[in-house]
Amino acid sequence: MREIFRKIQPYSGKIFAVFLVLFVSFLAYSLYLAPVSGIEEKFVYLLKQHGYIILFVWGMLEGEAGLIMAGLLSHSGDMNLFLAIFVAGLGGFAGDQVYFYIGRFNKEGVLKRLRGQRRKFAFAHLLLKKHGWPIIFTQRYMYGMRTIIPISIGLTRYDARKFAFINLISAWCWASITIVPVWYFGNEIMVVLHWAKEHWYLAIPVAVVFGGGIIYYFSKATKKIEKRIMNES
DSSP states (O other): OHHHHHHHGGGHHHHHHHHHHHHHHHHHHHHHHOSSSSHHHHHHHHHHHHHHHHHHHHHHTTOHHHHHHHHHHHHHTSSOHHHHHHHHHHHHHHHHHHHHHHHHHOHHHHHHHTGGGHHHHHHHHHHHHHHOTHHHHHGGGSTTTTTHHHHHHHHTTOOHHHHHHHHHHHHHHHHHHHHHHHHHTHHHHHHHHHHHHHTHHHHHHHHHHHHHHHHHHHHHHHHHHHHHHHHHO
């Protein structure tokens, strides 16, 4: 079994890509067959029918939007809160494990294809050297570094079992921090969503400004940390 796993690991990136293509195809086919009318109703139906599968894959991509939806479905009773956290965490864990092994077994290919990301890789190595294992926790909240850090750790001799253990705990913490507040404030969020649906012409620019502000803040904060650590080294 170990020998089979060892042979599969170098192709983890390609397997991940094929898996995502199959998943998107499955979603498109399921949406087409959904016995309801309207794209919004179809998506809601799909989430209620295959919510945990979608949540797992969304967790692999580390998309907070999927976790927010899981929080709302948990609030409405269509999902179990603890199971949603468990599944989302497993998805986040699986995604970072794939990235880790891409770095571990495809070093030459990574360095060749991601040549334009060398500065970020250097920054990730410095973060790991300076802060050690806590960086595995914080990387999920660092804009533009979520994929780079697991891959860069895989490029080093960092113990794979230690990374897997910390990564799993980190993923469950990330899922909890995102899903629980949405579940708790579900009524308030639904009121806001209903208002946004009724006043979409106002909600869209507000969402763009708010979302853009968050991205800009985290991007600037990440660059500030990067510059400081680079100067210290």
